[in-house]
Amino acid sequence: MKFNWGTGLVIGMCCFIGFIMFFVIKMSTDKKYEHDLVVEDYYGKELHFQQEIDAEKNLSLFSEEITGKKTTKGYELTFPKTRGAINGTVSLYRPSNKKLDFTIPLKLSEGKIVIPKEQLIDGRWDISVEMTYQGKEVLFKKSITY
Structure with missing residues (x-):
């Protein structure tokens, strides 16, 4: 298998998307990062x-x-x-x-x-x-x- 610039670009994009998805999941599931409304009602x-x-x-x-x-x-x-x-x-x-x-x-x-x-x-x-x-x-x- 040849490793050219196109393959490197696809791998880089996949790593970037994985990095972003990691933080989205972490911020939405971790109780430390609460994001409530200003008031309940x-x-x-x-x-x-x-x-x-x-x-x-x-x-x-x-x-x-x-x-x-x-x-x-x-x-x-x-x-x-x-x-x-x-x-x-x-x-x-x-x-x-x-x-x-x-x-x-x-x-x-x-x-x-x-x-x-x-x-x-x-x-x-x-x-x-x-x-x-x-x-x-x-x-x-x-x-x-x-």
Whole structure:
């Protein structure tokens, strides 16, 4: 059998295809490389998107903006002084790992809430505060790097 450039080209192409197929199979079967959707119920969440937009517009009920800063105890969210009670939850979403996501109840102390440092790993976090104020749904979203 003669080994010419055509035979070498076919062997090279077969090796390249085998190399690509190896990585496709490895990435799709190995649990280490998870590739989930951003949220579990993506389409159901999309149906409620207009309600989120309306809730974000209700931030204008506050006289000032909600601010946040990094402190030695964790991440501190400061709410403006209000006449009524604010009830709700604070959800923290980690885009790189859904296992780190958590939700805490919104309990203000002197108009502030501190997200404990122990629960925040360095990196990007998306904070979502869903609350009820003056009988209306209010939504505050912010992306931070801790």
